[in-house]
Amino acid sequence: MPGRKILSTGAGKCNLSNTNITAGHYHGGTPSFAARVLKALPPGKVLDFFGELGLLLSAEPNGRIFPRSMKASDVVNVLVNRLKEKGAEMRLLTCAQSVKKKLSGFEITVRQVPPKWDKKAAPGPLRTLTADAVILAAGGPAYPQIGGSALGLDLARALGHAVKNPRPVMTPLKIKEKTVRELDGIRLEAVLSVYAGGRLMGSERGELLFTDYGVSGPPALSLCRAAVAALETSTVTCRIDLFPDHSRETLFSLLAKRRDAGPKRPWRNFLCGLAEERTVNLLSSALKIEPAAPAGSVKDPLLAGFAGLLKDWRLEVAGSLGFEDAMAAAGGVDTAEIRPETFESKLAGKLFITGELLDIDGDCGGYNLHFAWISGLLAGTAAAKQKGLRC
Ligand SMILES: Cc1cc2nc3c(=O)[nH]c(=O)nc-3n(C[C@H](O)[C@H](O)[C@H](O)COP(=O)(O)OP(=O)(O)OC[C@H]3O[C@@H](n4cnc5c(N)ncnc54)[C@H](O)[C@@H]3O)c2cc1C
Structure with missing residues (x-):
């Protein structure tokens, strides 16, 4: 299905951008690359693009931007609707096996692949397509369960691009x-x-x-x-720090007040309403506090030790964890070989490489999707202009 990975982003809500998109939130081999990309297409323009597609957005106080509906499927739907309106042809379950640069344009071999749920279906025959321009947008190896794959890196390598060793990032x-x-x-x-x-x-x-x-x-x-x-x-x-809004001293006074107000209450119930019981039990056992002991038996030094654990555990x-649980892949196609204003390859004209395939990855908070959009918009616009199309 189109946009499979988008559907799983932001726990199904799609954290598609951030109010604070700056070059400092991106990492990769060529430090100036992100700054040049953001100059070519400022963040507001990406949000305008979604506005034009009809998607209402909403920003959280921490800067993370989501669709107002909090549904990743709405993001996919507005994009697919635009493709349909423009008459774009989508070939689903079609895997690009090779991309070759010819004297004029490109030759691409593709194969229809069976859906994962149909164990009996066989892959289709190899077919050849030709194209004036190619945008390689095959992502990286993170989260193979939903389409992550290193195939795009192989295609880029075969076209002469240097690839920096991919590594899982944003993993637990x-x-x-x-x-x-x-x-x-x-x-x-x-x-x-x-x-x-x-x-x-x-x-x-x-x-x-x-x-x-x-x-x-x-x-x-x-x-x-x-x-x-x-x-x-x-x-x-x-x-x-499990109590970031309390200093160690105020937390200790709060605990001491509670203890003195109910010294006979069992320790295990003592923090009810302040911290989850399983957390209390685990930290208490580290200090050898018996869960059934009366709270009053925990004297000030031990109580201070407990407050210390809550603040600095x-x-x-x-x-x-590896690629199976990584939200993104660091490493990828060397950005020194890519024009930041258009994402066109410096090695092969009319070849564009975008998104996570490149050796650039963003912080957690909507930065990776923002980069996928920005690179897609710049590459798509440049490819269409070269063909004399208006967009
Ligand atoms: C679980 C999860 C949650 C995430 N949440 C967020 C979030 O909330 N915010 C955020 O900013 N980022 C998030 N990310 C990261 C973000 O999804 C990616 O960085 C982004 O999707 C990369 O976009 P892309 O277009 O480069 O690649 P992808 O979205 O990976 O798309 C590439 C597509 O190309 C296909 N493909 C690969 N090889 C071939 C081939 N040879 N032929 C044909 N097709 C091919 C792949 O199957 C895939 O469908 C999340 C990632 C994961 C895994």
Whole structure:
């Protein structure tokens, strides 16, 4: 189906852009590339494009932009409707096997592939297409379950392009301490900070999700790049602040007040309404506090230690999950070989390479989709202009 990956973005809501699109949110081998792209097509123009397609947008206070309906399917629908209006032909389940530059134009071999659900269907025969221009928009190897593939990188290599080693980014973090499994499924607002050898590598506030292997959610996905890079040379620690709006002192006073108001209440119920019971139990066991003990038996030094854990809970990072769970791939076609104003290849005229295929990836928060749109718009417009078409 068209736009399969878009349907899964932003947990089905499609975080399609951000109010703060700047070059600093992009990473890749050629640092000036993103700045030149954003100069060629400022972020507002991409939002105007969606406005023209009829999509109403809404920005969250943290800058993330979604369709107002919060439905990724609306994003796909407005794009597909425009393709139909323009008379574009879509060939679904069609895999490009090779792209060759000819004296005039390109020759592309394609094969019809069976849908994943039809185990008995055989692939179709190879067919040859010709084209005046080609836009290679095959994405990267992240999330193969929904179409991610390294085939596009092979096509680019065969056309003479240098490809930087693809790496999974924006993946959840694996944690060494197996006890975090007990928190599987818990989501909470927290600040996650990553330290390598005692040095702060990055810090982000947002919804943290505990899983049976570690931590996920926007802060973990964002900090995974720094954590994984640092792991090559040192031990990496995740420090979690579960009460970012309280200082350690105010949190201790709050806990002490509660304890003194109900010293006979069992400790396990003590934080009811302040923190999730499974979290309380796990942190308490680290301090050897008995869940059934009366809250009053937890004296000030131990209570201060508990407040300290809630504010600065330290876990060791074991690594990240691979491409199967990565939202994007870093690495890809060397951007030094691509014109940032049009995304045309410097090696082969009328060949355009866009999106995640390129050695550029954005932070978590709508930056990757924004880059896919911007590169698609610039490449599509340039390809059409070369053919003398108006767009
Ligand atoms: C689960 C998930 C959630 C995400 N959420 C967000 C989000 O909320 N915001 C955000 O900004 N980014 C998000 N991303 C990242 C974002 O989706 C990608 O960066 C973006 O889709 C890349 O666009 P693209 O057009 O370059 O490639 P893709 O969207 O990957 O599209 C490439 C398409 O080409 C097809 N293809 C590959 N090889 C061939 C071939 N040889 N022949 C024919 N077709 C081929 C692929 O199957 C695929 O359908 C998310 C990614 C994932 C996996």
